[in-house]
Amino acid sequence: MKKKPHIILFNPDQWRGDVMGHLGNPAAITPNLDELVQSDGVSFRNAFCQNPVCTPSRCSFMSGWYPHVRGHRTMYHMMRPDEPVLLKTLKDAGYYVWWGGKNDLIPPTSGFEAYCDVKYAPTEKVKPIFGGAFEGTGNNWRGAPGSDTYYSFFVGELDAGEEEHYYDSDWANIRGAIELIKNPPSELPLCIYLPILYPHPPYAVEKSWYNRIEKHLIPERIRAEVLSGNKPSILSGLREIYNMDSWSEERWTELRATYYAMCARVDHQFGLLMKALKDADMYDDTAVFFFSDHGDFTGDYGLVEKNQNTFEDCLTRVPFIVKPPASEAVKPRVSDALVELIDMTATVHHYAGITPDYTLFGKTLAPLIGGDTQTHRDAVFCEGGRLHGEKHCNESAPANEDPSTLYWPRGQMQRSEGPEHTKATMVRTHKYKYVRRFYETDELYDLEQDPSETQNRIDDPALATVLSELKEKLLDFYQETCDVVPHVRDSREKK
Numbered sequence: 001m002k003k004k005p006h007i008i009l010f011n012p013d014q015w016r017g018d019v020m021g022h023l024g025n026p027a028a029i030t031p032n033l034d035e036l037v038q039s040d041g042v043s044f045r046n047a048f049c050q051n052p053v054c055t056p057s058r059c060s061f062m063s064g065w066y067p068h069v070r071g072h073r074t075m076y077h078m079m080r081p082d083e084p085v086l087l088k089t090l091k092d093a094g095y096y097v098w099w100g101g102k103n104d105l106i107p108p109t110s111g112f113e114a115y116c117d118v119k120y121a122p123t124e125k126v127k128p129i130f131g132g133a134f135e136g137t138g139n140n141w142r143g144a145p146g147s148d149t150y151y152s153f154f155v156g157e158l159d160a161g162e163e164e165h166y167y168d169s170d171w172a173n174i175r176g177a178i179e180l181i182k183n184p185p186s187e188l189p190l191c192i193y194l195p196i197l198y199p200h201p202p203y204a205v206e207k208s209w210y211n212r213i214e215k216h217l218i219p220e221r222i223r224a225e226v227l228s229g230n231k232p233s234i235l236s237g238l239r240e241i242y243n244m245d246s247w248s249e250e251r252w253t254e255l256r257a258t259y260y261a262m263c264a265r266v267d268h269q270f271g272l273l274m275k276a277l278k279d280a281d282m283y284d285d286t287a288v289f290f291f292s293d294h295g296d297f298t299g300d301y302g303l304v305e306k307n308q309n310t311f312e313d314c315l316t317r318v319p320f321i322v323k324p325p326a327s328e329a330v331k332p333r334v335s336d337a338l339v340e341l342i343d344m345t346a347t348v349h350h351y352a353g354i355t356p357d358y359t360l361f362g363k364t365l366a367p368l369i370g371g372d373t374q375t376h377r378d379a380v381f382c383e384g385g386r387l388h389g390e391k392h393c394n395e396s397a398p399a400n401e402d403p404s405t406l407y408w409p410r411g412q413m414q415r416s417e418g419p420e421h422t423k424a425t426m427v428r429t430h431k432y433k434y435v436r437r438f439y440e441t442d443e444l445y446d447l448e449q450d451p452s453e454t455q456n457r458i459d460d461p462a463l464a465t466v467l468s469e470l471k472e473k474l475l476d477f478y479q480e481t482c483d484v485v486p487h488v489r490d491s492r493e494k495k
Contacts, residue, residue: 004352005325006286007090007191009344010273012266013054013102013200014306015292017047017317018219019263022334027217027257029264032271033290033321039332040323041288042369044339047320048380048428049294053308054104056384057293058195061341062086062105064360066481067383074308074386074393078107084358086345087115087193093354096187098180100173101195116193117185122172129168131158133202133406151242151409153304154255155204166206170196174269178276189285196269199262201296201305202406209261209268215253218260222314222452224302229456230441232310234413234420239302241409252299259298284326287351289344292318300452307410308395309385311426311435312453316382320344322369324351329370337368338377338430359484378429379473385423387438394421427474432463434470444470 018025022034023045037043050060051067059065059072062085067073070083079085085106091097091114099112100120106112112119128135133155141156143149160166177192184190224239239245270290277283295315297303306315320339324330328351346362347369349355368376386393400411413420419439426435433453435443444458444467457463 002327002353003285004094004189005327006189006282007095007348007352008273008277008286008288009191009193009195009348010270010288010290011101011193011195012263012290012292012319013195013197014294014296015199015263015266015319016295016298016314017045017292017319018314019260020319025219027214027219027260029212029260030267032267032274033319036274036288036290036323037321037332037334040330041321041332042330042365043334044320044322044365045334045336046380046430047291047318047339047341048316048382049292049318049341050382051308051384052294052306052311052315052382053384054293057341058105061291061293061344061362064342064345064356064362065484066342066361066381068478069361069481069484073384074395075104076395076397077393079105080107081110081114084356084360085115086348087191089354089356090191090348090352091116093352094187095189095191095352096185097191097193098177099193099195100176101169101193102197104195117187120173120176122169122176124167124172126169126172127167129170129197130202130204131155131166133204145404146243148243148246151406152244152255153201153203153406154258155202156254156258157210158204158206160206160208164208168197170198170266170269174272177273181273181276181280181282184280184282194273196266198266199259199296201259203255203258203262203304205258205261205265209265210258212264213257213260215257218253218256221252221256221298222300222454226452226454227301228454230443230458231456232420232424232437232440232443233418234307234310235301235303237413237420238307238409241412242302242304244302244304255304256299259296286323287325287328287348288321288323289348290319290321291341291344293341294318305410308414309421309424311382311384311424311428311433313451316426316428322347322365324366324369328366331369331371335368336430337375338380338428339365339368340377340380343376357487359487361481379477380428381426381474381477382428383423383425385421385438387423388417425474427470427477429470432466432470434467434474436471436474
C-alpha cells in the first residue's frame with residue numbers, strides 16, 4: 001500500500017484569481033506562490049467557485065457537491081452530520097486533522113469532534129481582526145452615516161505598534177500550524193486545514209505590506225460607467241447604497257493597493273508554512289492545496305466586497321494551486337484548463353488513496369497536474385440567489401438588519417422580494433458566459449471580445465447559436481447533478 005501523504009489545505013478567504021504575479025499581474029506581490037508554481041506545482045488560471053459567498057462555496061468544495069444538490073445556498077444552511085465533508089473523510093481514513101481558522105462550514109452546535117482531532121484555539125492573546133472593524137472598536141474610519149466611506153469597507157493601515165506584525169487570529173493560526181509541523185503528533189499522516197480570514201475585507205493591513213505595492217502597476221479597474229445592456233439590479237442597488245460614486249480614482253487605488261497588500265501578507269504566511277515543511281523534512285511527502293472560496297469586487301463595477309447572485313469573473317474566478325507529493329507526477333506550470341473548486345475534494349481523495357462511498361461531482365486534477373493535455377471540463381458552473389417567498393433563504397440576520405452594520409447594504413438587497421436576489425446560474429466556457437436569471441434579464445458575454453463583461457449581448461442575434469448551445473449545456477448540467485442516490489441500497493426483505 002502506498003504511503004499516505006500529508007495534506008495541507010491552505011484556504012484564504014475572498015482572494016481574486018487575478019492577484020498573483022505568476023499569472024501576469026505586475027502589482028501582485030506573491031513570490032512564494034510564484035516559486036511553488038515554477039518548481040513544484042500547477043496553478044489553474046481558470047479555476048471557478050460554485051457560489052460567490054463563503055458558506056455555500058465551502059459546503060460545495062468540502063463535499064464535491066454543487067450547492068443545489070442539498071440546498072446549501074445560503075450562509076445559514078451548513079453541512080449536516082449525515083452529509084459528506086472532506087475533513088471527516090480524512091479523519092475516518094486515519095488522518096490527524098488539525099483545523100486552524102474560521103468555520104463557515106458546519107453548525108457549531110454539531111461540534112467539531114467528527115471533523116477534526118484539534119479545532120485550534122490560540123494560546124496567546126490576539127488583537128481584534130481588521131483592527132476591530134467588527135468588534136465595535138476602531139470605527140473612526142467609517143465616517144458619519146450617509147458619508148461615502150460608511151459602507152466602503154476601507155479601513156486602511158493597521159497599527160502593529162512595536163511588533164513586526166499585527167498579531168491577529170490569522171497570524172496565530174499560521175504559527176499554530178507551524179508549531180504542529182515542528183512537533184507533530186505520533187498519529188500520522190497530518191491534514192492541516194487553514195481557512196484564514198485574509199484578504200477578506202474590511203480592507204486593512206500593516207503599513208509594511210502596503211508600502212510594497214507599486215500602485216501604478218495595478219491594472220485598471222472595471223468602471224461602472226462603461227457598462228451597457230441589462231445588468232443585474234443588485235449591482236446598481238448596491239452602488240446606490242454604498243454611495244461611493246464620488247470616489248476619485250486615487251481613492252479607489254488606495255483601497256485596491258490595501259487589498260493587494262493583504263494578499264502579499266498571506267503569501268508571506270504561506271511561505272513560512274512551506275519553509276516549516278522543508279525544515280521538518282516533510283515537504284516532499286505533502287500534497288499542498290492553495291485556494292480561495294470566492295473573489296472580491298475591489299472597486300470593479302464601482303463596488304466592494306461581494307454578493308450572492310452575480311457571477312463576474314472577479315467574484316467567481318479564484319486562485320487554485322496544487323503541489324502533489326513527490327511520489328506523484330507533476331509538470332509545474334500555469335494551466336489554462338477549466339476547473340472547479342469541487343475538483344479539490346476529488347484530488348485529495350486521489351492522493352490519499354480514498355475511494356468515496358458517495359456520489360460527488362468533482363473530478364481529480366491528478367492527470368492535469370501530471371501534464372495531461374486532454375480537456376478536463378468544457379464548462380464551469382456557479383449558482384446563487386433565491387426564489388420569491390423563500391424567506392428562509394433571504395439571509396436576514398443581526399449582522400445585516402441594522403443600518404449601522406457594514407453588511408446592511410447587501411442585507412437590504414437580499415431581503416427584497418423584488419428581482420434583486422433572484423435565483424441565478426452561470427455556465428462559463430473559455431469563450432462565453434451565460435447567466436440564467438429567474439426574475440430578471442439573462443446575461444450573455446463574449447469573453448474574448450469583452451473580458452470585463454461590460455456588454456450584455458443576450459439579445460444579439462449574432463450570438464443566437466452560442467446562446468442555444470449554452471442553454472443546452474445548462475440543462476445537461478442540472479439533469480446530471482440534480483440528485484445523489486445513496487450507495488447503500490435499502491433492503492426490501494421482510495423481517
